[in-house]
Amino acid sequence: MRILVVNPNSTRHMTDKIGAAARRVASPGTEILAVNPKEGPAAIEGYYDEAMCVPGLLEIISGTVDFDAVVIACFDDTGLDAARCLTDRPVIGIGEAAYHMASMLSNRFSVVTTLARSVPALEHNLTRYGLAARCARVRASDVPVLELERPGSDACGRISAEVGRAIAEDRAEAIVLGCAGMADFAASLSAEHGLPVIDGVVAAVALCEAMVRLNLQTSRRGGYAPPVAARDETRAAAT
Amino acid sequence: MRILVVNPNSTRHMTDKIGAAARRVASPGTEILAVNPKEGPAAIEGYYDEAMCVPGLLEIISGTVDFDAVVIACFDDTGLDAARCLTDRPVIGIGEAAYHMASMLSNRFSVVTTLARSVPALEHNLTRYGLAARCARVRASDVPVLELERPGSDACGRISAEVGRAIAEDRAEAIVLGCAGMADFAASLSAEHGLPVIDGVVAAVALCEAMVRLNLQTSRRGGYAPPVAARDETRAAAT
Amino acid sequence: MRILVVNPNSTRHMTDKIGAAARRVASPGTEILAVNPKEGPAAIEGYYDEAMCVPGLLEIISGTVDFDAVVIACFDDTGLDAARCLTDRPVIGIGEAAYHMASMLSNRFSVVTTLARSVPALEHNLTRYGLAARCARVRASDVPVLELERPGSDACGRISAEVGRAIAEDRAEAIVLGCAGMADFAASLSAEHGLPVIDGVVAAVALCEAMVRLNLQTSRRGGYAPPVAARDETRAAAT
Amino acid sequence: MRILVVNPNSTRHMTDKIGAAARRVASPGTEILAVNPKEGPAAIEGYYDEAMCVPGLLEIISGTVDFDAVVIACFDDTGLDAARCLTDRPVIGIGEAAYHMASMLSNRFSVVTTLARSVPALEHNLTRYGLAARCARVRASDVPVLELERPGSDACGRISAEVGRAIAEDRAEAIVLGCAGMADFAASLSAEHGLPVIDGVVAAVALCEAMVRLNLQTSRRGGYAPPVAARDETRAAAT
Amino acid sequence: MRILVVNPNSTRHMTDKIGAAARRVASPGTEILAVNPKEGPAAIEGYYDEAMCVPGLLEIISGTVDFDAVVIACFDDTGLDAARCLTDRPVIGIGEAAYHMASMLSNRFSVVTTLARSVPALEHNLTRYGLAARCARVRASDVPVLELERPGSDACGRISAEVGRAIAEDRAEAIVLGCAGMADFAASLSAEHGLPVIDGVVAAVALCEAMVRLNLQTSRRGGYAPPVAARDETRAAAT
Amino acid sequence: MRILVVNPNSTRHMTDKIGAAARRVASPGTEILAVNPKEGPAAIEGYYDEAMCVPGLLEIISGTVDFDAVVIACFDDTGLDAARCLTDRPVIGIGEAAYHMASMLSNRFSVVTTLARSVPALEHNLTRYGLAARCARVRASDVPVLELERPGSDACGRISAEVGRAIAEDRAEAIVLGCAGMADFAASLSAEHGLPVIDGVVAAVALCEAMVRLNLQTSRRGGYAPPVAARDETRAAAT
Structure with missing residues (x-):
């Protein structure tokens, strides 16, 4: 099992610390991939920082090929709903x-x-x-x-x-x-x-493992339906 | 790790089915102990059945020596609060x-x-x-x-x-x-x-494993404090 | 009118005190029958005590032939919902x-x-x-x-x-x-x-009198429907 | 015991019907005084009617010398809070x-x-x-x-x-x-x-009897404190 | 645009002060008509005062021929719902x-x-x-x-x-x-x-201007439907 | 008065339509500046689109020199809290x-x-x-x-x-x-x-005018405090 742990801020040694905490509780056979966006806020303290780190966070999820679950490792659960639209794997915020x-x-x-x-x-x-x-x-x-x-x-x-x-x-x-x-x-x-x-952090890792083991997935109905695909084309024509 | 799965009703083959479901999702190394009270309601359908099966359920928990977590395998989460007063291990209702x-x-x-x-x-x-x-x-x-x-x-x-x-x-x-x-x-x-x-059932088993792995325990402060020990003596004197 | 006042704990002189309080406010012609289970917790302090006294409480209600209303004389309203499944008479918790x-x-x-x-x-x-x-x-x-x-x-x-x-x-x-x-x-x-x-205690006695006088009864529809009668037979066959 | 039952609308035969219903459930020794304002809406159907009948209702309560409890016999519980400021006796709305x-x-x-x-x-x-x-x-x-x-x-x-x-x-x-x-x-x-x-109507009468028997009164602290006495004098000077 | 600002208490110099505050924020072209009932409580401090000033307030609204919006200038929003039944113009409480x-x-x-x-x-x-x-x-x-x-x-x-x-x-x-x-x-x-x-006060005046400019009106459906017209006749016949 | 109306999606003719609607209700003397990000989702339909358009929206607010209030012209109130951290002027979502x-x-x-x-x-x-x-x-x-x-x-x-x-x-x-x-x-x-x-759209424009006229501003205490200024420097050192 492979869990993608995204620290949405850009402070690398915080990501390392989060990754280490996650690995300490992960089951044997669970791989922890701890990453952060290259750019964006160094820490998330309030609504503005939260908003600014979301596209970087979503890009990481879109660009990662192979994972069984995602942990969003910011206590504000930054971008949680948007991330769920990108995958049917469980996505869990640490908050x-x-x-x-x-x-x-x-x-x-x-x-x-x-x-x-x-x-x-x-x-x-x-x-x-x-x-x-x-x-x-x-x-x-x-x-x-x-x-x-x-x-x-x-x-x-x-x-x-x-x-x-x-x-x-x-x-x-x-x-x-x-x-x-x-x-x-x-x-x-x-x-x-x-x-x-x-x-x-460790609570979210353990919940991801639990959900993957149960084969539970994020719902694709209603609010977490995948983003409309033809969107960008439409925009290209409209502008 | 050993998880005590209590079916609070007295229907044995339902306990067996619950135990089998639990074992299918348990991690290697997790032992599932599926039990039910010898007496009490055959099924729990409403408040009365719920109440009548609680002492049997609590007796099982008190009388079991060695477990790391408890699952209460009735969707009403029968006796959940009372059970938490008996142990600092996680106690999870399937509901x-x-x-x-x-x-x-x-x-x-x-x-x-x-x-x-x-x-x-x-x-x-x-x-x-x-x-x-x-x-x-x-x-x-x-x-x-x-x-x-x-x-x-x-x-x-x-x-x-x-x-x-x-x-x-x-x-x-x-x-x-x-x-x-x-x-x-x-x-x-x-x-x-x-x-x-x-x-x-499987959700509760997986949550128990997660909590045990994280070394999380039921709080002993406030509402889940252990029952007052000197109680029975007091009563003996009073009656 | 006869009101069954059940003290769910087993402390007799507390039952006596409750009975005396009830009688002081009862209308002329109202009989107060104050009882407690012979066994069970001496006092109800928290969830565990609550759960353990419920079967004794329910047994008293089932075993009492003639009453017009029931008061459950523990402030936690112990077993209130279960008790309502046993009778169409008003059942009032003192809480x-x-x-x-x-x-x-x-x-x-x-x-x-x-x-x-x-x-x-x-x-x-x-x-x-x-x-x-x-x-x-x-x-x-x-x-x-x-x-x-x-x-x-x-x-x-x-x-x-x-x-x-x-x-x-x-x-x-x-x-x-x-x-x-x-x-x-x-x-x-x-x-x-x-x-x-x-x-x-006195609030519940007065409410019982009010409801009996108005001929109001506990609903038998939905959550307070009587327990399923054929249950025990079924269990006998199943085990 | 004397219960003042105020029908806040001005339809006399509705008051009579309400009074009769109240008397049917009242205990022996309880006197029902059923009254209505001489003027005001004939029926209370919505916010405007509600508001217009309140001064008449309050005048009846202020002007009645001797009562142990008040029933406001409109299902909107018209003027209930204001009425409670006028007396320490229980005031119960039928709603x-x-x-x-x-x-x-x-x-x-x-x-x-x-x-x-x-x-x-x-x-x-x-x-x-x-x-x-x-x-x-x-x-x-x-x-x-x-x-x-x-x-x-x-x-x-x-x-x-x-x-x-x-x-x-x-x-x-x-x-x-x-x-x-x-x-x-x-x-x-x-x-x-x-x-x-x-x-x-009958529920409120029975609740009033219960409260009077228990010697319970409307709180005089906070929101139901009596209206400021020196008010009218102040106004006379101010205008 | 003409905004009727009703101070529901009868203290004239308070009305003047409210009117002055309203005029300071009103747009050019907005006329503020600040009035108060001739009788009634000098100040509104609690439920009783609130109730007693409502008929005077409603009478002012009914008796004013030409206005585009109403401000109820008591922080309790006294009589707000009843006032809305009298007009399809916006009625805003200062609270x-x-x-x-x-x-x-x-x-x-x-x-x-x-x-x-x-x-x-x-x-x-x-x-x-x-x-x-x-x-x-x-x-x-x-x-x-x-x-x-x-x-x-x-x-x-x-x-x-x-x-x-x-x-x-x-x-x-x-x-x-x-x-x-x-x-x-x-x-x-x-x-x-x-x-x-x-x-x-100023918040309500500004909101009234905003609503009038947008041509928004109080709903006439449901709770704010106009009072039943034939009411008084009916009562005349009934008594 | 100058109101910045930001359409957070990138569909220009939708921005034009929104701007025209805003101008129809604006007071004389109110200038409407209707803009949209150059890039980003063509429409906002769900959480993902919402998240992706926020940085463009915030950049517009940061980069606009002179405005008295901001309207966020997406019904999801996209980025509303983050935008409020950037300015003490009123920021109103159309939702x-x-x-x-x-x-x-x-x-x-x-x-x-x-x-x-x-x-x-x-x-x-x-x-x-x-x-x-x-x-x-x-x-x-x-x-x-x-x-x-x-x-x-x-x-x-x-x-x-x-x-x-x-x-x-x-x-x-x-x-x-x-x-x-x-x-x-x-x-x-x-x-x-x-x-x-x-x-x-028109509701938000009218509310902005009302707030500006009253000199009301977004609170700078607590959740809408300005983003931490030294942040980027810190990050530069940390990475």
């Missing part, structure tokens, strides 16, 4: 993967993400997925995405403090880490705070 | 497993279940999980549970007709089969109607 | 009774219950009944159920403090007491805090 | 009374009302009460309010046909009659269709 | 106008209104309009309506402090001022706090 | 403009759009805006976008038939036309069916 897993392990969870500007996009996703009622609160730790990559940063300590507040103030029974760059902190935070702490 | 999978493969899905009397319980589950907005409609096929087990029955044809109505009337992009006894029909219905048809 | 009454006396109410582990079950009930939007917050007082029964306990003081916080922080206009064991505190808390404080 | 009762007797109910123009107001009430999710559909029978009063009318037959459609198309397990003028049809429709058919 | 505008300028907004007693009515409106999910919180500043009119009052400072709390505690991205009497504070509060601060 | 207008003219509306594949995206927008409860149904007419541009097409007739079904089956009180290319049909459909028929 949705983490939310669905958390919903089956707890009565309610909180999300700890990076910057306040990213909170509304995550709230909109939760509303759309139907899981807003399961999420007690989306919390910003005020740690920027690329700070997570900086050696010597106190990012983990600040995220841990926010996890503590989620438990005390939100009655959170589980925590979802709201950025692909936080994957390495999950195990230690879970041990420290004594509750499930869920990273979306 | 929720199918709903969550369907939510990642389609914009909206419909459920095709057995009798009209079971519909409200499924609707309540969907509301509680937060996924009611993702479900276009819960449909009764009017095929009783045990009819699914009868050789020569026209059950599959009647279910297929209901799937057709779900596509035409509900704009369903995927179908969830609303009974453990329908597991064998999923592949042929999917081929016939050209959209994902999801059986909860 | 739902209190929520519905509070909804007709205030714009929004808060619930003060016992332990944090019980909060999610109450929240799920509120969601399912549709009344979650009317409830500002479900609050845990951290007073265990059986502490309510202990002479000399400071339970009432701690509950009163929580009521104060509900008024200050939640803008609660009414309070619902979230445990059958708190029935005796309602009047004094109402006087102390100057707002309606609603106990579910 | 809400019927919705709450139906919610405790069935998984889902449908409403059968008079004209299509009244449907949005009822839907808004259901949304606000939180009970919209419990109601399958609000149906117009196209029978005008005053046609219900006309001897020889085929109103009951047309309403019965609409009840039949609610059962067949909405999976309704109970029916709420959406007009005070339909009170007399409830018993026969229930017998004919084999499910609970709930009239709001 | 809804501000909520809709805020929804197009921010991800979430908070409302700062006058007294706590008014909060539930605003929350009900938000729920009904569908915009409750867009509103973080409705906050009471504890400044009475008529205090806003008093020279030398510290009303603006208290409202500003509440705006500060909305930003800090609610993550509000915009503020809606919850009273027609606060119109003059919007610009300075916006400058002080650095986010959009929306007054409903 | 949201039409939904908000319809919500102030009717109790409930239906949307008539082009293809079934576009329906889920519109439903997601409605959910996110909070207005899903105001919309009875999103209907596909099965008329492709570019068919709307073809001389001699029967598009208007097919759309009219769908409007008829919305009135009969959905109890719609108003209709929203779900594609920028349908702008020219609004007036005749409104006359034919006797209810408001709302085109988003």
